[in-house]
Amino acid sequence: MRLLEERIRRDGIVRGEDVLKVDSFLNHQMDVELFAEMGKEFKRLFEREEITKILTIEASGIGIACVAAQCFGVPVVFAKKSKTKNIEGDVYTSKVESFTHGRVYDIIVSKKFLGPEDKVLLIDDFLANGAALMGLISLVWESGASLAGAGICIEKAFQPGGERIRNMGVRVESLARVKCMSEETGVEFCKEREV
């Protein structure tokens, strides 16, 4: 998606060879007009699927998921990272290893909000090692819902998550796919359909 790639080139900050900071528009400060354009693109990509629910994970996936959900006319459910007193009853659960935070945590979704009658689109801001996305996929499988696929804003295509998850047969659509990057030369994107 050209608009997102241009924004990454303009405002993204590369640190080393694998950190891409996009906190000025994607995951700390959030440009909701850009989100609306990304939401339309997710809708275009998945328009043949009868999505009933969008599933994301807290925290930074929630904004783009909610804006995109308006294009689909469906509710968002977000997986929570730890069990709080305010969730009761049965939950689906899976484990996610966070490379950013260097720890493993549980994610949970109340069974009330996901079931065999649902067709689920996963949405998240980043795909790198695929740990968070795998956790979400496990929750969907556990629930018996159908999985339509995943809509990702930025995929680090040089990390293994995208290939691993596509090889499982899951449809993954990433709006910007970073082929490689460095502090000197900036970000290079995969060409359309280039893996």
Added chain:
Amino acid sequence: MRLLEERIRRDGIVRGEDVLKVDSFLNHQMDVELFAEMGKEFKRLFEREEITKILTIEASGIGIACVAAQCFGVPVVFAKKSKTKNIEGDVYTSKVESFTHGRVYDIIVSKKFLGPEDKVLLIDDFLANGAALMGLISLVWESGASLAGAGICIEKAFQPGGERIRNMGVRVESLARVKCMSEETGVEFCKEREV
């Protein structure tokens, strides 16, 4: 806001005298069509203010903040609950005591995204003891930005946060104000302008 009050009566679940579960539409599963109506109402309430930024706190505030921000045409910034490797440089910080989780945590916002040139609207899903909202107010004060006020979805008016913060001179607009509740009789709302 009648639409929200009706939704709370229909789908909210009261536990004891102070827990109101609205996880089917507000803070686990999220009804983005309802969010859009709440966003319009926040815009109507604050239309005379030249808001430049909406500030919220992860996680459950992010969805309503992003949808509301589309009505204002401004970006959202969300305060993060702990320092991650991906935030670098100077941050504004304050402490929040979570009654739900029974602990004190830091919230932070990068100094890049809030400053004296901003006029800030705070948005959050709940106001009860006011701890999270006070933390956000402190961040705004620390940044030198102007504070337009706070837009809250559900205020538990029988808890002290709303009165405390209004008494400080901060404008707080809550779309539904719960006067009292019980498992037997359900939720009673404050009448308009009733404290």
